[in-house]
Amino acid sequence: MIGEFLQWFTDPVHWTGQDGIPNRLLEHLGYSVLALVIAAAIGIALGLYVGHTGKGTFMVAGFANALRALPSLGLLFLVTLVLLDALPNTLGQFLPALLVLVILAVPPILTSTYAGVQNVDPAARDAAYGMGMTGREVLVKVEAPCALPLVFSGLRSAMLQIVSTATLAAWVGLGGLGRLLQDGQSVQDYPQMLAGAVLVALLALVMEALLAGVQRFSVPRGLTGRGARRARATTASEVTKPTFSTEPEDEPVAAR
Amino acid sequence: MIEFDAVTKRYPDGTVAVDSVDLHVPSGKITVLVGPSGCGKTTSLRMINRMVEPTGGRILIDGTDTNTSDPATLRRGIGYVIQHAGLFPHRTVVDNVATVPILLGWRRKKARQRAMELLELVGLPPELSDRYPSQLSGGQQQRVGVARALGADPPIMLMDEPFSAVDPVVRESLQDEFLRLQQDLGKTIVFVTHDIDEAIKLGDQVAVFQAGGHLAQVATPPDLLADPADDFVAGFVGKDRGYRALSFTPADGLPLEKEPTVEVGADAEVARRTSVEGWVLVLDDARRPQGWLDVSRLTGEDEVTPTVLHRGGTVASATGSLRGALDAALSSPTGRGVIVDDIGALLGTVRPAQVLVQIENAAAEAEARH
C-alpha cells in the first residue's frame, strides 16, 4: 500500500495538467484562503462589535453554536440546489461552496474574537475611558490588540475546518484536493485517495504553521508570555525610611 | 478648584450611592475621600470626570459645570489612577505613559521623551521603560499608573485606592514618594481610600463618608483626630487617635542627650568600656545608627559585627513628629530613643519622659493659641 502510494505520488503524470497535484492544490488553497478571508472579515468585525457594545450577545451564545452543528455536506447540497437555478453555471457551483465554507468558519472566529474582547482586563478598559479615549479609540487601541491572541486561535481553528471541508467542493464539480478522493473512490484507486487525504492534511499543517508565524509577529510581546518570561529582577525600591530593620523587597506580582 | 453642589447619584437599580453631597476641593491640595466600603467614594470620584453621571446636583471645575464639556475632552485634562493600575498589557511601559500625550496629538518622539521624564519623576529606572506591565512588580505598576496619569501634566488628579493592592512596606514608600512628588507638582488631587491612616497621612483635607453616601465630616487631619463630628466619625477614625494626633506635632525642640557610640568593626573591649547600662549604640562610617549592642553578648567576638546588633528599635527624625520620637523612645531596648537628622546621621537620644514633657508643652501652646 505504502509502496503503491509513493509510486502514485511520485509519478510525473500526476504532477501536470488540470488533474495534476499542483493545480488541485492551488484550487484547494484558493477556496480556503478566500473563505478564510471573508469569514475573518465577518467574524472579527461582528466579534469586536458585540464584544465592545455588548449588543447582540445572543448571536455569539446561540446562533454561532447552532451554526457549528450544521452538517457541512448536507448544507452544501442544499445551498447548491437553491442557488444553481438562480445563477449562471460556474457561479452557481462556486458561490454555494464558498458560502458553506464561510458559514462554517465564521462561528469559531466570531466567538473567540468576542471572548478576546470580553477578556480584556476591566481595569485597563476603565483606565482607557478614564484618560479620555472615545469608545472607538478604546476598541482600536486597547480592546482589539488585547483580543489578538484569541482572534488568532479562532482563525486557526476556522482554517483547519475550512481546509478539511473544502474537500467537499469536488462533489459539486469544483475540483480541489477532494477530486483526488472522489476520482480515486470511483475507480477504487486507493493510493490516489490516500494521496488526496495526505495532501489535505499537509496543506492544513502548512497553513497552521503560516498562521502561527503571522501570530508570532503581530501579537504584542506583552500579551504572549514570551515577554513575561524575561528576567523579572526588580530593582529594590529606594526606601530610605530610617529604621534598623531591613526592608523586604518589592515582590513581583504574579501575572494576572 | 472642584465643587460638589448637592450631588446625588442614584443607580438605575435604586441604590443611592451618593446622597446630596456638598464638598469643596481646594486647588493644589490633596483631598482624601475616606469611608467604609460601599459608602460612595468611588462613585463620587468618578462623577468628577463623568465616568459616572450624577443624577442630581452639579459638579463645577473652576466654576464650569462639568456636564457642559465633552466627556472625552474633559477626561484628557484630568489624571486618573486606579487600584490595579489598569496598564495596557500590550504596550511597553514607556508607551503606556505616552498614551495621553499621543491622544492629544503629540508626535510620538516627543511623547516618548515626555514619558521617560515622567518615569524618572516617579522613581522608575529608565531600563524598565521597554518592559511590559506583566514584567513589573505591583508597586512598579502603580508608579507607571501614576506616571501615565501625569502624561499631559493635568492640573487635577483623581486617584482611586492607588496604593491599596500593594504590600504595606511598598505602600508606605509609595505614599512617601507621592507626598514628595506633590510638594513639587502642587496638583489638585482627589484621593480615595478606605484606610483612615492613609487618609490622615496624605490628606490636606479629609472627607469622611458614611454608608448611604452621606458626607459625615470634612476636616484637616489634626482636626479630625481632635474633634470628630459624631460617633460614626469617632469610631471610624479609631481608638488610638490621641497617639496618632501626635503625628501633627513637630519634634523639634526635644532636648537631646549625647549618646556614646562605637562604629561597626570596633574593638569589643572598646565597646564594653563605652557602653552605658550595658548597651552601646553602633553606627556605620556615616554616623548612621545600625542598632543597639548588648555588650554582655560580646562573648568570644573580638570586634563588633552587625550580626550581634539588636535591631528592634525605631529611629525618629528630628524634623519628624512627636509620634515618631515617642515611638523611638518606647521601642528602644535601652529606653533611649534614637534621633537622627535628615540624612540619617545620629543627633542624640531622648527618653520617653522627655517626649511626654514636650507633648504637654505643645498642648499648652495650642491651648494658649485658641
Ligand SMILES: Nc1ncnc2c1ncn2[C@@H]1O[C@H](COP(=O)(O)OP(=O)(O)O)[C@@H](O)[C@H]1O
Ligand atoms: N454600576 C452600579 N450599579 C448599581 N449600584 C452600584 C454601581 N456601582 C456602585 N454601586 C453601589 O453604590 C454604592 C457605592 O459604591 P462605590 O461608590 O463603589 O463605593 P466605595 O467606592 O465607597 O466602596 C455601593 O452600594 C455599590 O454597591
Ligand SMILES: [Mg+2]
Ligand atoms: Mg471604591
